[in-house]
Amino acid sequence: MASTAICVLPISAIGQTVSDTIGLPEVVVTERFSDREIRATAPRYILTGEQIGQLNALQLSDAVKYLPGVTIRDYGGIGGLKTISVRSLGAHHTAVSYNGITLSDQQTGQIDIGRFSLENVDRVTLHNGQDDRIFRPARSFVSASVLEIITSEPRFNGNEWLNGKVSLRGGSYGLYNPSLLINSKLSERVSATFSGEWMSSRGDYPYLLSYGTSAGDSTSRERRINSDVENLRLEGSLHAKFSASSRGDLHLYYFSSERGLPGATIYYNTLHDAGQRLWDRNFFLQGHFEHTFSSKWLFQTNGKYQRGYLRYLDPTYLGVSGKVEDVFTQNEHYGSLSALYRAFPNLSFSASTDLISATMHANRKGFVIPTRLTSHTVIATKWVSEQLLATASLLHTQTFESADNGVAGTNRTRFSPYLSVSFKPFHTHDLRMRAFYKKSFRLPTFNDLYFPQVGVRNLQPEDAEQFNIGLTFGTTNDELLQQFTITADTYHNRVENKIVAYPTRNLHQWAMVNVGKVIINGIDLSLEGSTAVTDEMMLHAGSSYTWQTAIDHTDRQQVSFGHQLPYTPHHSGSSRMALEIKQLQVAYTLIWSGKRYSNGYNDAAYRMERYADHSISLQKSFNTSLGRLMLVGEVLNLTNKNYEIVRNYPMPGRSFRLTLSIHF
């Protein structure tokens, strides 16, 4: 449904003349995704459903790992927390949006992207900086980068009124994952989808516990304890075309999960902390409506209600109560109005204003009930011509903090400017130079402000600044390659007033403070192409590489000054290759990372060795009377590499998955 924004924005399709599509907002611009990647003024990486199918990915986090500049903090296993940091700015600076509307967690400020299934996902896009589409809700202009999830829209051929997919997946460590997708055309104007999925896994994978980081240190064979997970996802949507000039949709999402938190693998006592559990329920209802008043004026409105429930239990706590139990609930109401004005064929303006009201409740003593009202207002402009694409925007943010039974945090006002440009010097070659500048911030979370004894009410937002220059190049229908794109970007980022927990007096007394300062320099490269090896054999391949330094500039007195941030490799990358031979497909994927350090002081003692994780899959389609039947077999972590992304949270070794699905 969020792709509607693409459809009505002819200016995304530079290849076509602007007037071609004006007045025909329903026409889906059949521009290839790879073209969007190279035309963007700011790095934009798209994984289409087809590509995701070649990635041996079960969860969103598995797929996003292939994108340049991305660091996934993965605590291992299906249930382990997975957060995304783009270009070392930290998870709080990456927004995750679902069908065009930003998801939020006001308590922690970060989204567990392991929670999202890929079963009904049409495509995933990572926008560094900002999207070139200016006709969007103000909230999508806020963050330093946006990970955009777009679910499949119902599509029907001819007189078809019902289609869908049933699939069953099974795999190592008790993975059981049935799912169902149904699309139905209710009338000429209205269609509906339902998507449901169950996933459970024991997750008790074996690993090698090393009692030291040097060769020759003792090891023991262990099995992950308390790593089980059970997820239920239910989604439904309605898509309506009210008239030739207006359309809208409604989307309902429910996710419920129970999982064990296996904890760090404590030497000599892997049972310790291994009884903790987490229950998680998320619900949202979101709607989108847009209307074209004239060839010059477009309007859209978006709204959402979101509810989150989180229960945490530690049944082995040694305190008097013998347990720790926390229940947090969050509620968010969201509304947005946006307008686009196409002043001239090349020049358009947009304005958008959003209002968000968020509240959190906690069951424990000493917690206040905070409410944050946030307004975002943005004005933006965009120039588009054959040779030049440029956008500029200015976002204003105002927060109003209040708290029942407690002192409220300080209200904040911020302006966030953004500028981007892409220039194509030659008519004959699709070579572009691009640059962007963005100043953004992330607000202190409810935990940062209000967590008993830790939260600090007058905490400032954390500031981020990004500079990027890059080159993109693409060819199509070349003699050698059917399609080929390359993007190369170099960036300089700064994070100031970084919010970190800081000991105030002793180990028991921490507080959030704005002390951190980080300077980041990096290069992101991506290559992608397809070639017909023979008439019946297609090869698709992609590769990405990131080099980055993310240096702690907080305090000269600290030993970590001038050192690389923890868990940030200097070198990392990925490769993927898929060979299609008629109805058979063989895919190979690789994710690798250079050495990292688990401590901000980059001493050998905290060093984490490099790793490479290879996976392969074999996919075969059959046309049957029931529909198209697909069988996929995957071998993950082929070399059974024992590695950790987060210290003492081992990743699974070699494992297997088998998926049978029928598209009807």
Add this chain to the structure above:
Amino acid sequence: MNKNRLLFFVMLLTTLLISSCDENDNPAGEGDKTPEEATSLLILNEGSMGMNDATLTQYNLQEDAITKDYFRNKNKRGLGDVANDMVQYGSKIYIAVNKSGTVEVIEAASGISIQQIKMETASGASKEPRRIATHGGKVYVTSFDDTVTRIDTVSLTVDGSVEVGMDPEGIAIKNNKIYVANSGGLNWENGYDNTLSVIDLSSFTEEKKIVVGTNPGAVQTDSQGDIYLSVTGNYGDEPGAFKIIRSGSNTAETVEGITSPQKFVISDNKAYIITGSYGVPNSIVVYDCLEERVITNSFISDGTEIPIMNNVTVDPVSGDLFVASTDYVHPGDLYCFDKTGKMKFRLTATGINPSVVVWQ
């Protein structure tokens, strides 16, 4: 032709990969040779939770050589997760490893572990051993499961356990009694403990509890049998205090003039007390236990500033003071001051949360 296309393509995509993997990859290696009979210090680095990074650092005083990760070098395995205390007793060193649920017994001369004593609850989780005291061939360990465990130093096995108050911290032994500070630290939400357990050494049973003040931490005794405690308070309306229970008395009195005391140690009847509050560098107050007066509010006399002190150890012979600094996140330093408070040397980045020192 088709083969060439394929080859070209594969090469193109892997070039970057190969060139970028070319990193310097020396394994962490440091010399672990220490001359026999050498006079060394062993520094305990507590590590941080969930990181398995408790370590020992050996410092050879004669050669000015530092060996990080000494325990692992000697034993081919790490110490474990959060090592809270280390005590030398006879020819052995005892280390309480909190989350790992172990007491490591190592031979002091060689650093070789001769026993790993499990400290586990019935469910198999760690008892969370915390602090150690020694007496009469036995080692006594407080644990957060509200117990004191007795370990026999000959058999190196647990030979008794006694229940005390909530989340015991400091432990001291004097005049046939064991004194244990019950902090209640894990029960902070519903109220700390405020008692000192008095355990009879011979019967190994708790005799009584003395009310000492909210959230007591460290306990020490002087030669007269007076008991000293640092009481931490609740970090809110109840401030910390330095307390004394005079020999034979059942009441704790506040020692005036010492604010926000933290860990402390008594050596030669002088208490060296870490004090301090947020934003101000910590200082060491020296208190004369016999004369019952503060000798100095600021032991360090050469202007050295240490923002957060994690622990203090006294060399009983020379009177040198070893102060471990920390920021709880990055490796901290060990400072050595002579008895006049002038810095003799500083070892930087010994490990995460450096703490006590023993001699080797």
